[in-house]
Amino acid sequence: MPSEFEIIQRYFSRPARHALLGVGDDAALLRTDAGAVLAVATDMLLEGRHFAKGAEPRALGHKALAVNLSDMAAMGATPRWATLALALPHANEDWIAAFADGFYALAERFDVDLIGGDTTRGPLTICVAILGEVPAGLALMRSGARPDDDIWVSGELGGAAYALHDAGNAAAASRLHQPEPRVELGEKLRGIAHAAIDVSDGFAQDLGHILERSGVGAVVHYALLPKFPCGDAQLQRRCVLAGGDDYELLFTAPQSARRELEVLSAALRLALTRVGSIRSGEAKLQLLDALGKSMATGRGFDHFA
Amino acid sequence: MPSEFEIIQRYFSRPARHALLGVGDDAALLRTDAGAVLAVATDMLLEGRHFAKGAEPRALGHKALAVNLSDMAAMGATPRWATLALALPHANEDWIAAFADGFYALAERFDVDLIGGDTTRGPLTICVAILGEVPAGLALMRSGARPDDDIWVSGELGGAAYALHDAGNAAAASRLHQPEPRVELGEKLRGIAHAAIDVSDGFAQDLGHILERSGVGAVVHYALLPKFPCGDAQLQRRCVLAGGDDYELLFTAPQSARRELEVLSAALRLALTRVGSIRSGEAKLQLLDALGKSMATGRGFDHFA
Numbered sequence: 245m246p247s248e249f250e251i252i253q254r255y256f257s258r259p260a261r262h263a264l265l266g267v268g269d270d271a272a273l274l275r276t277d278a279g280a281v282l283a284v285a286t287d288m289l290l291e292g293r294h295f296a297k298g299a300e301p302r303a304l305g306h307k308a309l310a311v312n313l314s315d316m317a318a319m320g321a322t323p324r325w326a327t328l329a330l331a332l333p334h335a336n337e338d339w340i341a342a343f344a345d346g347f348y349a350l351a352e353r354f355d356v357d358l359i360g361g362d363t364t365r366g367p368l369t370i371c372v373a374i375l376g377e378v379p380a381g382l383a384l385m386r387s388g389a390r391p392d393d394d395i396w397v398s399g400e401l402g403g404a405a406y407a408l409h410d411a412g413n414a415a416a417a418s419r420l421h422q423p424e425p426r427v428e429l430g431e432k433l434r435g436i437a438h439a440a441i442d443v444s445d446g447f448a449q450d451l452g453h454i455l456e457r458s459g460v461g462a463v464v465h466y467a468l469l470p471k472f473p474c475g476d477a478q479l480q481r482r483c484v485l486a487g488g489d490d491y492e493l494l495f496t497a498p499q500s501a502r503r504e505l506e507v508l509s510a511a512l513r514l515a516l517t518r519v520g521s522i523r524s525g526e527a528k529l530q531l532l533d534a535l536g537k538s539m540a541t542g543r544g545f546d547h548f549a
Numbered sequence: 550m551p552s553e554f555e556i557i558q559r560y561f562s563r564p565a566r567h568a569l570l571g572v573g574d575d576a577a578l579l580r581t582d583a584g585a586v587l588a589v590a591t592d593m594l595l596e597g598r599h600f601a602k603g604a605e606p607r608a609l610g611h612k613a614l615a616v617n618l619s620d621m622a623a624m625g626a627t628p629r630w631a632t633l634a635l636a637l638p639h640a641n642e643d644w645i646a647a648f649a650d651g652f653y654a655l656a657e658r659f660d661v662d663l664i665g666g667d668t669t670r671g672p673l674t675i676c677v678a679i680l681g682e683v684p685a686g687l688a689l690m691r692s693g694a695r696p697d698d699d700i701w702v703s704g705e706l707g708g709a710a711y712a713l714h715d716a717g718n719a720a721a722a723s724r725l726h727q728p729e730p731r732v733e734l735g736e737k738l739r740g741i742a743h744a745a746i747d748v749s750d751g752f753a754q755d756l757g758h759i760l761e762r763s764g765v766g767a768v769v770h771y772a773l774l775p776k777f778p779c780g781d782a783q784l785q786r787r788c789v790l791a792g793g794d795d796y797e798l799l800f801t802a803p804q805s806a807r808r809e810l811e812v813l814s815a816a817l818r819l820a821l822t823r824v825g826s827i828r829s830g831e832a833k834l835q836l837l838d839a840l841g842k843s844m845a846t847g848r849g850f851d852h853f854a
Contacts, residue, residue: 286665315575
């Protein structure tokens with residue numbers, strides 16, 4: 245059985261390309277770009293909570309990093325460095341090798357360095373911290389939405405949640421297990437979007453965070469929401485409005501940016517859909533059906549509800 | 550029962566004093582000092598592995614941050630910002646309030662901002678990532694030890710490990726549950742020490758990391774090691790050499806620094822003890838007893854051994 249140090253040496257010591265010192269000391273050392281602000285976030289995934297027992301390790305390595313990259317995308321930050329704390333029930337080398345492959349494959353696509361971590365024995369737990377850079381003054385915060393902004397969503401909503409209802413649907417499974425963080429979109433939205441968040445807890449709840457932080461309301465037309473095809477209309481509504489884990493970007497932008505966003509959508513080959521608009525007043529979401537009648541928004545994900 | 554967002558709002562939203570944006574968005578935003586290098590580390594603590602079920606929450610909050618501050622100390626870095634990912638089996642507000650108090654009390658002593666995190670339900674797990682700053686070129690790495698350097702240790706060794714053998718010993722219990730990270734010492738060692746590490750896995754193993762990284766050997770005199778009083782000599786040897794969790798600093802420095810280190814020891818009111826010296830050659834620790842005979846070093850902690 246490999247030791248803790250052998251595990252790190254064999255599977256988690258690829259050279260850091262953009263750090264002064266990577267894995268192997270008490271801390272990593274790095275230098276940020278002059279003029280850039282550092283963005284920092286962390287997300288923890290637990291077996292039985294965020295993924296099922298027996299989940300495919302390569303996909304898990306991907307997802308653990310993807311959900312953190314998505315936080316960078318939602319800030320308009322360019323992800324640069326990550327740490328990985330990993331608790332493993334036993335040192336199964338095949339499992340670890342596949343997990344590391346999934347993690348590094350995504351890291352290398354976005355030129356992100358794994359610079360440090362912690363390995364311990366325990367119930368399977370993955371905690372990533374991510375560091376990125378964003379030019380000073382251009383970060384996309386939840387608090388920036390203004391009255392008359394358009395509300396936009398990337399990609400489609402509901403696919404990840406639908407995967408839990410239709411295990412045979414490969415497209416839905418891929419949304420759930422191999423989410424694609426919208427990093428390039430986040431970077432391109434700098435200077436265009438007023439506010440942004442990633443859809444991790446459900447569209448209605450995540451839009452609610454923007455409304456609260458910005459002190460504004462919103463009107464959204466359910467018919468306009470880009471929906472993953474789910475068959476049953478009622479189930480689809482639940483998946484689209486309250487299903488989490490899609491990791492699409494939800495953002496607001498001035499009406500004057502419509503043409504620019506259409507061009508961006510084409511350039512990125514990524515659907516960007518205008519679904520409603522920001523209103524002054526109470527931080528409340530008014531969701532309208534095709535007849536203009538109010539709909540219930542459902543509840544998003546709360547770990548302690 | 551409070552929601553995930555209420556927990557964060559009530560217990561983990563004290564204002565960040567040194568960040569552009571703290572808890573509450575997709576990521577925190579901060580700016581590093583020009584001329585400083587950023588040091589980054591992470592440590593995860595699990596119930597049943599790093600602490601016993603039913604551990605006192607205030608002490609846990611302290612320890613989760615302390616072990617990370619200790620990584621900064623071992624790099625000679627000044628800790629500045631931390632993130633906290635927390636899995637809780639249930640939302641017990643008394644527990645959370647006490648944990649947060651322990652965490653913030655230590656954070657405030659060192660002027661460290663809690664800037665973000667993640668809260669989820671699961672087996673009690675605490676993962677902290679820490680960011681600090683160190684002037685360019687002055688970080689204390691494991692790789693800097695040179696032949697003829699003195700080997701020094703702060704404080705006393707073995708107390709934390711001894712606490713597991715004598716539950717009634719309050720001084721030992723305090724070493725285990727409320728370790729004091731040697732942050733000021735780490736900062737003062739910039740420009741003096743050649744190499745440093747914190748004693749988390751046991752003296753012999755942690756010194757071994759310096760020897761491997763530096764490509765040097767060492768001679769250490771057991772009689773010189775500063776020892777927590779443990780009663781039994783054999784148990785004491787095990788606790789001092791192979792017991793982890795002391796979080797003292799182990800460092801090497803040129804002989805010319807002896808006077809300076811004695812003055813520093815007095816200024817910090819912290820024992821600094823010279824225990825041996827670095828030798829050229831194979832990365833091996835030669836441990837000598839009072840008669841100059843070789844002693845076994847024992848095994849340090851390995852989570853997968």
